[in-house]
Amino acid sequence: MELLENYWLYFLVGQFPNGPLGGLALTILLGAGALLLAMPLGVLLGLARVSHSRWLRWPVTALVYVVRGTPLLMVVFWAYFFLPSLTGQKTGQFATMLAALVIFNGAYLAEIVRAGIQGVPRGQWESAQSLGLRYVSTMRRVILPQALRNMLPSLVNQFVTTLKETSLGYIIGLSEVSFIASQINNQVLTQPLAIYGIAALTYFLICFGLSRLSYSLEARLNA
Amino acid sequence: MSQFDFSVVLTGEFRHWLVSGFLLSLKLTGITWLLALPLGSGIALCRLSSVTALRWFGATFVEVIRNIPLLMHLLFWYFAVPELLPWPARDWLNTHGAESICAVIALTLYTAAYMAEDVRSGIRAVPATQLEAARALGFGFLASMRRIVLPQAIRITVPPLISQTLSLWKNTSIATVIGTAELMYQAQRVETATFRGVETFVVTTVAYLSVSLLITAGAVWYQRRFPVRAS
Numbered sequence: 001m002e003l004l005e006n007y008w009l010y011f012l013v014g015q016f017p018n019g020p021l022g023g024l025a026l027t028i029l030l031g032a033g034a035l036l037l038a039m040p041l042g043v044l045l046g047l048a049r050v051s052h053s054r055w056l057r058w059p060v061t062a063l064v065y066v067v068r069g070t071p072l073l074m075v076v077f078w079a080y081f082f083l084p085s086l087t088g089q090k091t092g093q094f095a096t097m098l099a100a101l102v103i104f105n106g107a108y109l110a111e112i113v114r115a116g117i118q119g120v121p122r123g124q125w126e127s128a129q130s131l132g133l134r135y136v137s138t139m140r141r142v143i144l145p146q147a148l149r150n151m152l153p154s155l156v157n158q159f160v161t162t163l164k165e166t167s168l169g170y171i172i173g174l175s176e177v178s179f180i181a182s183q184i185n186n187q188v189l190t191q192p193l194a195i196y197g198i199a200a201l202t203y204f205l206i207c208f209g210l211s212r213l214s215y216s217l218e219a220r221l222n223a
Numbered sequence: 224m225s226q227f228d229f230s231v232v233l234t235g236e237f238r239h240w241l242v243s244g245f246l247l248s249l250k251l252t253g254i255t256w257l258l259a260l261p262l263g264s265g266i267a268l269c270r271l272s273s274v275t276a277l278r279w280f281g282a283t284f285v286e287v288i289r290n291i292p293l294l295m296h297l298l299f300w301y302f303a304v305p306e307l308l309p310w311p312a313r314d315w316l317n318t319h320g321a322e323s324i325c326a327v328i329a330l331t332l333y334t335a336a337y338m339a340e341d342v343r344s345g346i347r348a349v350p351a352t353q354l355e356a357a358r359a360l361g362f363g364f365l366a367s368m369r370r371i372v373l374p375q376a377i378r379i380t381v382p383p384l385i386s387q388t389l390s391l392w393k394n395t396s397i398a399t400v401i402g403t404a405e406l407m408y409q410a411q412r413v414e415t416a417t418f419r420g421v422e423t424f425v426v427t428t429v430a431y432l433s434v435s436l437l438i439t440a441g442a443v444w445y446q447r448r449f450p451v452r453a454s
Binding site for chain 2: 065068070072073077082164168170178193195200203204211
């Protein structure tokens with residue numbers, strides 16, 4: 001197809017190397033970066049959610065509820081308008097989207113971490129304590145390794161969700177897959193069905209593949 | 224930005240914009256919910272059916288829709304699909320609020336795919352022995368479904384359906400990309416017109432949050448009132 005011949009490179013990497021990176025490469029980079037950065041935040045928030053200290057538990061619970069009750073797009077707009085005034089310098093679209101995704105996913109991962117920790121049998125906790133391990137070592141050496149292992153399928157699913165969420169970068173003009181698709185559509189004008197179809201198929205192939213991976217991980221963990 | 228003045232966005236014309244956006248968001252959520260629940264249940268029944276073709280159809284529907292971002296669905300239904308329609312249909316669409324119609328179509332399909340999975344896992348969570356035991360006790364098929372299986376399945380299905388409703392409420396915000404004049408769209412308009420970013424976004428966030436927390440409270444109430452009994 002002529003369409004593919006003319007635009008495949010633009011679709012995959014945007015204007016790179018003559019301009020900023022874009023397209024599919026940017027979508028994957030943004031999704032992976034957001035999840036990796038959100039992970040430590042999610043573990044900390046998740047630990048606070050199961051903490052014995054109510055001074056830690058209540059504010060974090062409130063934060064998690066607020067973020068989960070707000071549309072991601074709202075978080076993106078907050079980041080878009082207020083990151084510059086917070087940091088004192090102009091923030092690019094990539095950094096804006098990354099910050100919004102990290103905050104948003106942090107709150108969702110917190111719940112996955114909490115469920116993971118609560119899924120570890122109580123006996124593990126009690127044995128570690130009676131062996132003389134303190135709270136931090138118990139968490140770090142006994143509970144978290146098991147919890148993280150059980151969380152693996154949920155984490156892959158969260159990655160799929162994050163990849164889908166990167167499409168909101170379209171709204172603030174970040175040149176990821178959806179934005180590139182509409183740019184190509186604006187240039188070609190006559191084939192919206194093919195262009196949006198190909199972009200949708202791209203998302204599908206990646207996300208479907210990853211969700212299969214999550215199923216097989218789950219099957220292996222349960223075996 | 225040192226002085227916050229909420230009266231600008233809470234009075235007169237701008238308040239009217241925000242309120243109309245809020246109402247449209249609620250309306251989109253309501254209409255989509257009413258359409259998506261039966262569609263989702265139908266798809267779930269397809270996936271549980273003994274006919275291979277129906278099972279395949281159900282699985283394909285769910286996988287294809289869930290693995291593509293909602294934003295892409297919206298762009299597709301708004302920019303690509305109308306090109307396929309004959310001119311009279313396109314004219315009709317344009318004079319009847321194409322933005323809202325396309326948003327409802329995309330949101331309905333997207334939500335239905337998720338609801339289908341909730342309904343399916345709810346029905347599957349009731350052990351097959353429950354139906355067999357009911358039949359052995361002399362209940363007919365319909366009576367066993369109505370009195371034994373469904374009451375248990377509904378308790379399991381309703382909580383995830385409520386959280387799906389919450390996702391739907393938040394997802395309506397994405398319809399702003401095709402120019403549906405819902406809350407997020409109006410918030411952008413007000414921000415552009417007033418340069419009162421903080422005030423506009425605080426009001427908008429509170430509006431989204433209040434409905435979200437109501438839905439969450441509904442889920443908590445339901446789980447207390449109708450707990451799933453351990454079998």
